[in-house]
Amino acid sequence: MPIINPYISQNIFSAIKKAENILLVSHIRPDGDSLGAILAFYKFLVGQNKKSVMLVNDVLPAGFKFLPHFNQIETDFNNFRGEKFDLIIFLDCGDFMRSGLKNYEDKLKDVLAINIDHHFSNDNFGVINLVMPEISSTSEILYHFFSALDFLIESGIATCLLTGILTDTNFFIHNNTSHATVKSVSELIKSGAKINSVLENIYTTPSFKSLKLYGRALARLQIDTETELATTAIFLDDLEEIRAVEDDLEGLDNYLSLLNDVKGTLILKEHELGFVKGSLRTTRNDVDVAAIAKNFGGGGHKKAAGFKVAGKIVKSETGGWKVERISQVT
Structure with missing residues (x-):
């Protein structure tokens, strides 16, 4: 199984523990992996009793509304007017531009940035970077990250991560699918991932x-x-x-x-x-x-x-x- 660098994982967890108000961001033109990752991480932070909000600065595809907390994703950064964040975590953003926050760069320049991603093109734009292009998806990276922290993955998080992995591998068709990917999916299903719900909502006959x-x-x-x-x-x-x-x-x-x-x-x-x-x-x-x-x-x-x-x-x-x-x- 892929090994998460323990130094990086502990740095991320330490930053989370110190933070008072966390902003989670995934990329514009959202897909199953970006949404699965941000929702899973949000539920992880809820379990850590951390205050956090989610932002996708774009229209959300309705096909993923079956995922837990989907309706809590904010789609306009301006709605956070007055909020002061001390940590921002970018999920599945190949570069800063993909976050859709270019116009707000000045407001975020003093905020500690964590970058978790699997794109080959990622330029390590965060202060702390967990970038693993050999992994199928950001959702799979989070599975290994949570496992490295001995965090018990419950059904809701498992379903979010399963959605991200299955969509980014196109249900194991793409060659980014590895033995570790399949094993991760197996473990997520064992943890209660609702695979039937994912298949019914994502892999269905068109209307x-x-x-x-x-x-x-x-x-x-x-x-x-x-x-x-x-x-x-x-x-x-x-x-x-x-x-x-x-x-x-x-x-x-x-x-x-x-x-x-x-x-x-x-x-x-x-x-x-x-x-x-x-x-x-x-x-x-x-x-x-x-x-x-x-x-x-x-x-x-x-x-x-x-x-x-x-x-x-x-x-x-x-x-x-x-x-x-x-x-x-x-």
Whole structure:
């Protein structure tokens, strides 16, 4: 099993014990791992009788509302006006920008920062850094961290961590799944993780509206001959006509990633206020979609990444779909 550096784990625990008011932060464009990690850590702090709050500076995907304390996640840092934090713990943030707190950097500059993450691109931006890119997910890191502290993982925490591990490995499909990952999942289930609840809420048959959206995405599917990516687009008109919301697209990227004759997939989603969201996936070891996302100010993993950029969706000259960037959104 992976070994957590005892010096780092004790430094983190010591900082927690000394703190009076803790801010937990996970990344924008939240996913199962970022949400599972922040919720598990929040429950851990509750067990330590520590005052803490959670922040995800973005819209929360409703598909994860079955997780305990989901409704307690704050989505706007401005709502903490007047709060003074003496410890901030970043969970699953590949870099500080992914936290969505760039505009509040001055307010947080004197706050002790702990950075817990598994992204290869992490630049160790915290004062204390627990960064383990060889581990499948931040949720799996937390499993080993809690175990190193001899902390008894109860059912709610186990369910949060299980959600993070299963979603970031795409239910063991991705090659970031290791023997240790599978063993961790086994132990979490033994600790009371509600695997049926996770499967019912995350790994379910799409709804009618989802399938309608899938149909439009499949109808527009094109291979870009330059990048060799299968690309498609979803527009605001699609959501309006089907009376769907963005959450109804959940799972489309993993579905398209099953294509085996392209280097990867790119789904472009038209967003309000002149923005485009991009979701990239690949199953190949020789493709790094995080590097592609980085060109648009995004990030993520080698096999799963995303970005949000000002622009519009247009047909590319090489057969697929692309983002035509604009310098300013008015």
